Amino acid sequence: MSTVLVIDAACDLPRQFIDERDIQVLPISIRIDEQTFTDDKDARTLTDFYAQGLLGRDHDAESLPFSAEQIEALFLDRIVTQYDFALVQTVSRKRSPIFDNATKASHSILRSYREVRAKAGREGGFGLRVMNTGSLFCGQGLLAAFTSDMIRMGKSKNEILKLTESMRHKVYSYLVPPDVYYIRERARKKGDDSVGMISALVAKSFDIVPILCGRDDETFPVAKGRGFKTSVDRLFQYAIKHIRAGLFTPYVVVSIAGDPNDLLAYESFQELERVAGEHDVRVLSCVMGLTGGLNVGPGCVGLALAAEEHEFDG
Incomplete structure (x- = not known):
């Protein structure tokens, strides 16, 4: 069974580490005044953004996380055809609607993945679990690094879920x-x-x-x-x-x-x-x-x- 870790873009990790571990990212955009910027975890892009000084209190800004529909579309396009099980880890549900959106999307994904998977020639079922890390930014990154180690070690789905659930409280x-x-x-x-x-x-x-x-x-x-x-x-x-x-x-x-x-x-x-x-x-x-x-x-x-x-x- 092939397992993939999916994080949201609030998770702080170096882009190189994300790529090395084949971690998938749910993008998050922010709107500042009339401009929209999307976080793709690229260090140069992010550094340039901060250098522009656009986050001052005099700017109107808001976060634009993926909706349930966008998450579903991303999974059906990129995840269910390539992997057998996906673990989604989100920023604290008290600080963002991403966990709730991903949970809602998971129900639709698990109802509709079979046809998409069959067309891609992928046999067998697909599993999905959404985990609220209860943490913020670097904390998400730490749990993601630990989880990617478990995946690399070939741990089973149940072992990964048990170990990550225990680790998130530490x-x-x-x-x-x-x-x-x-x-x-x-x-x-x-x-x-x-x-x-x-x-x-x-x-x-x-x-x-x-x-x-x-x-x-x-x-x-x-x-x-x-x-x-x-x-x-x-x-x-x-x-x-x-x-x-x-x-x-x-x-x-x-x-x-x-x-x-x-x-x-x-x-x-x-x-x-x-x-x-x-x-x-x-x-x-x-x-x-x-x-x-x-x-x-x-x-x-x-x-x-x-x-x-x-x-x-x-």
Whole structure:
């Protein structure tokens, strides 16, 4: 049985890794004023987008994830004729309708795939499962990297589902936003009051920069620092500590809503890469997807790892 992993474009992974692992992507577009941009996970395209400075609060912007009908069309065109089982992993269902859209599409796909598959000369049935990762951006990427390892190892469908379901609860995904007020404004436009006006203004006034954790469909602050660099350094040092202690997966995913080369300006990031290499851990660094950049702001840094249950201790 051939198995394929399908992710949505909110998932932060390097395009090269996605291609190496034959991971399929559900595109996500964002509309900014009168222009529409589609995230195809290409690093140069994404870096150029951030360089244009189009995500300022003075621009009207919204995310445009694939509808159920678009997901169904993509599967019937590209997936059901090439694979026997597909596992779809989505961004937290509390932050996007993608999980619900994919679930709706799955019912139609499983009713209509047989004729399409027969015409392509593909024998046997087709299976499909949609999984809510409960995570955000880098966290999605970490779970996807783990899942692709399971597929490469030839695990059965049931083993993959069991292992990934267990692993998703071990994923810790973090974000350091340069401007909390930006997040508050974007959230407010979507009817999300999780970031209050007072906390946003206080953070801005005193240059307090939080470290946010996205886990099990919840997003909450776990630490803070005076200034953006301080909080980013603190996050990288936290990751270094847990690499040394031992991780559940040999990956740490890091993304930035901007040029990935900017990460090299942090000595703590260079140390992270060095320590990871010493412990056979691969740092997957990439440009943050458009959905992440839209919601948490340009310049935001994200990181994810999988570890034992713990409080943030960076």
